[in-house]
Amino acid sequence: MNITFLLSAIILLIAITMSMVGKGGGNFYVLAMVLAGTSMQHAATTSQLIMMATAFTSMVIFHNHKRVDWKLALMIDPPTDIMAFVGGYFAGHMEGTTLKIMFAVLLIIISLFMFINVNEKPREQKKKIGYWNRQFGEYSYTVNLWITLPITAVVGFFAGAIGISGGAFKIPLMVMLCGIPMEIAVGTSSAMVAVTALMGFLGHSVHGNFDLYFAIPLVVAAVLGGWLGSKFAVKSKPKNLRKIFAATNLLAALIMIFNILQP
Secondary structure (H helix, E strand, O other): OOHHHHHHHHHHHHHHHHHHOOOOOHHHHHHHHHHOOOOHHHHHHHHHHHHHHHHHHHHHHHHHOOOOOHHHHHHHOHHHHHHHHHHHHHHOOOOHHHHHHHHHHHHHHHHHHHHOOOOOOOOOOOOOOOEEEEEEOOEEEEEEHHHHHHHHHHHHHHHHHHOOOOHHHHHHHHHHHHOOOHHHHHHHHHHHHHHHHHHHHHHHHOOOOOOHHHHHHHHHHHHHHHHHHHHHHOOOOHHHHHHHHHHHHHHHHHHHHHHHHOO
């Protein structure tokens, strides 16, 4: 079976499931490509392009269902995007093994985040410098910018470097620390993932680690998967899938570690 066809089928399934929970899925895209023999640098670059296309598709659907808080995204996402470009650029100077180790460690951390019970709790509005009180439709929440902006910047650097989205960090951050409802966090995450992936892709592309003909069928499969997954998401409860993805992330981390240890 043609390896590109097989990869496209795998990425279609990943895109469907990841778009349902507001995550980019870069961890699985990168792993699939590395196991298929792609270099870590090329896998990370292609993953960013795939996530950009998938997240944009999901974003349109979530926006039509009024689940994207654009002002929230514009407030907290710029540090992620800037650092995603920086991470993507510096990744071009790193050894493939170093990036694989970073990838495995990040997947383990992401898994721990996913195992956390993310409970939606209303937050008291605070009239202090660095606390942004936000009203979005019927919802109101308070964003602690002192905590949120530095965390999103760090997430952006590592996301850009290894080809993931950072959605697994941002959704718990929005729900647990800011009191943002899960459905709004998932929808807004899709918009932020699209821009973060674009910046990471540009950072990687500076070094020429990109093959357009290899990427096109994977992007097409991902866009279809993103569209289908988002359609399912607006009719389901994404948080019910959290522990399944946590376990899958751990498995992916172990597979990558095994790949590193191979002679």
